[in-house]
Amino acid sequence: MQRSAPRLTRILAAAAVPVMLVVAGCSSDSGSGGGDAAGDSGAARGEATASASATPSPKPTPTVEPAKYAKLPTACKAIAAKTSAALVPKAKSPNGTAAASSDLSHRAGCSWNGLEDKGVKGSQYRWLDVSFYRYDSEVSLGSGQARAQENFAKEVGKIQATTGAKTLSTAAAPGIGDEAKLVTYTVNKTDEDFPYASVVARTGNVVVVLSYNGAGYAGAPVPRAKTIVEGATQAAKEAVASVVAANK
Known part of the structure; x- marks a missing residue:
């Protein structure tokens, strides 16, 4: 142990x-x-x-150039009364007939038409119409001016594609807005030749389309193409000027 x-x-x-x-x-x-x-x-x-x-x-927040014009003129007052009376004698509605529009701030128009009876010399028919298209500036679509330029070209193309148009010609129309084209042609309707003069003009973000035409009936002579062109040009200048005046 x-x-x-x-x-x-x-x-x-x-x-x-x-x-x-x-x-x-x-x-x-x-x-x-x-x-x-x-x-x-x-x-x-x-x-x-x-x-x-x-x-x-x-x-940065995207920006776009502001539209130049915010208003359209009253279409039936865009052309002076003495001018419309001279171009369309005996108009059915001397003050013009307004085109239907759901938004007059962006689209407006007016037309005049009449038949002047000259007795044994026959009758002269005239038609004048004007349309206004305004484009706003939008970031997703571009500036109003750029959009108007694009639609200016489209409107010229539409007129150039007129069904039945003969002897069609397109030329610049200087002195009308920022840019303008004059399209002339002849269309046969009711067995008569109708000479047409259409002016498409752009001023800022607004496109103006004006058309003037006529015909002679019962032995009356066909309107001279030069007369139709001069009338359309004068009326187009007044229409473009009315856009500027409406925005002062």
Whole structure:
């Protein structure tokens, strides 16, 4: 029994060593965990700074050139009364007949027509009409001026495509708005030749389309093409001027 005491002491001492190693190992893991937490905090601060510096600056608001004109003239007053009376003698409605429109600020028109009976010399028929188209500036569509330019070309094309038109000719019409075209042609209707003169003009963001034509009946001579062109040109100048006057 005296010999067993020292042996028991050695066994207990040896058994205690692994326990100390386990405790030390746990202490080391705890220290390592603390280091990772500090690293994560620094990384988070770095990411936040990078995110803040990468925030895009606000994009500028798109703009478009303002439309030049905000109004259209009263179509039946756009051509002077003395001019319409001279071009269309004996008009059914001397003050003109307004075209139907759901929005007179963007589209308007007026027409005059009449038959002048000259007895044994026959009768002279005349027709005059004018239309106005105004275009607003819109970011998605472009400026009013650019839109008017595009539709100016379209209106000229429509007239050039007139069914049955003969001897059709297109020329510039200087001195009428910012740009203008004169389209002349002849159409045979009711067994008579009708000489036509159409003027398409643009002033700013407004397109003006004017047409003047006529015919001779019961032996009356066909109107001279020059007379029709001169009448259409005069009326077109007055119509364009009325757009400017309506916006003063």
